[in-house]
Amino acid sequence: MRKKNKFVRMLIAVLSAMIFSLMVLGGRLFTNIEEDTFVSEEEDRIVVGMSQLGSESGWRTANTESVQNVFTQQNGYFLIFHNARQRQENQIKAIRSFISQRVDYIVFAPVVETGWETVLQEAKEAGIPVILMDRNVDVKDKSLYVTRVGSNFVEEGERAGRWLEDYLSRHGKDDETVNIVVLKGTQGSSSQIGRTAGFSSVAALHGNWYIMEQEYADFTSAKGKEVMESFLRKYPDIDVVVSQNDDMTFGAIEAIRESGRTVGIGGDITIISFDAVHAALEMVAEGTINVDIECNPNQGEVLSRVIGMLEDGEEVEQQYYVEEDVFTIKNVTQEVLQKRNY
Numbered sequence: 001m002r003k004k005n006k007f008v009r010m011l012i013a014v015l016s017a018m019i020f021s022l023m024v025l026g027g028r029l030f031t032n033i034e035e036d037t038f039v040s041e042e043e044d045r046i047v048v049g050m051s052q053l054g055s056e057s058g059w060r061t062a063n064t065e066s067v068q069n070v071f072t073q074q075n076g077y078f079l080i081f082h083n084a085r086q087r088q089e090n091q092i093k094a095i096r097s098f099i100s101q102r103v104d105y106i107v108f109a110p111v112v113e114t115g116w117e118t119v120l121q122e123a124k125e126a127g128i129p130v131i132l133m134d135r136n137v138d139v140k141d142k143s144l145y146v147t148r149v150g151s152n153f154v155e156e157g158e159r160a161g162r163w164l165e166d167y168l169s170r171h172g173k174d175d176e177t178v179n180i181v182v183l184k185g186t187q188g189s190s191s192q193i194g195r196t197a198g199f200s201s202v203a204a205l206h207g208n209w210y211i212m213e214q215e216y217a218d219f220t221s222a223k224g225k226e227v228m229e230s231f232l233r234k235y236p237d238i239d240v241v242v243s244q245n246d247d248m249t250f251g252a253i254e255a256i257r258e259s260g261r262t263v264g265i266g267g268d269i270t271i272i273s274f275d276a277v278h279a280a281l282e283m284v285a286e287g288t289i290n291v292d293i294e295c296n297p298n299q300g301e302v303l304s305r306v307i308g309m310l311e312d313g314e315e316v317e318q319q320y321y322v323e324e325d326v327f328t329i330k331n332v333t334q335e336v337l338q339k340r341n342y
């Protein structure tokens with residue numbers, strides 16, 4: 001795969017990094033891409049340019065660490081990392097910078113699904129394989145990227161719906177009206193689109209499930225609280241909150257408690273969350289969150305395996321799903337909590 005002259009490419013990468021560093025020292029004159037750039041001066045490494053979409057959640061921090069822990073000098077990599085701070089234009093700039101540095105691979109977690117054709121075409125024409133991480137892109141030409149490593153977001157949404165079905169049935173409430181509100185993640189992101197579609201498909205099977213409102217809350221705790229407060233003002237009779245990530249859930253629970261209502265097992269409002277970070281699993285164990293649909297951020301190892309296969313000239317699949325579980329009070333054991341390091 002790496003057909004370019006190794007020395008020239010490394011020289012370009014090192015020089016670019018030096019220029020970026022000078023720009024930082026000089027007051028960030030032109031761009032902020034350099035802020036998150038880590039470089040190694042070792043030669044004969046696999047050069048990876050990685051564009052992370054932001055740092056909005058605990059899950060995202062774990063996802064970034066999983067990649068940075070794998071793409072190390074010891075493992076034979078030279079990582080150029082960029083944090084796009086939730087802006088697609090920053091990701092496009094970063095990808096163009098990776099192309100001009102002639103990296104071996106571009107790994108990126110797209111903040112939203114659409115709008116990538118032009119820059120991915122540029123990467124393709126430069127002969128640089130693009131690997132999607134976490135979220136997906138919506139492009140007609142699937143040859144614009146080599147593969148994707150991430151979650152099955154539709155399946156995650158369906159799991160939430162199936163858990164609710166089972167929960168209502170176990171409590172003899174299959175036929176009661178169920179009033180649901182949904183806190184959605186970043187508009188246009190794969191995780192928001194997939195989880196919404198998956199949960200809605202199960203909800204559509206139940207005439208007594210009433211989705212009162214769904215609102216974007218950006219996958220952040222502050223926005224989750226704000227949107228939940230507005231739901232609570234509008235709807236006095238919410239039975240279930242579906243919150244598409246743990247950070248929004250933390251904010252929503254705060255809002256619910258401040259309104260004088262209770263959450264979780266035996267509470268006024270049933271809480272369905274996604275991600276299963278450590279702090280949320282603790283809340284599952286104490287009965288505050290009823291169920292947490294896992295989204296696995298540990299994608300670095302799989303990415304590295306995929307790159308290894310490409311280096312060996314092997315065929316890769318178009319999609320690699322990471323393993324995920326569903327957590328309730330029944331299976332969040334001390335062992336699970338101890339192992340969860342994010």
Ligand code: AHR
Pocket residue numbers: 056057058059060134135191219244245246247274275295
């Ligand atoms: O795309 C994955 C989602 O993005 C995670 O559920 C969320 O926490 C993150 O911000």
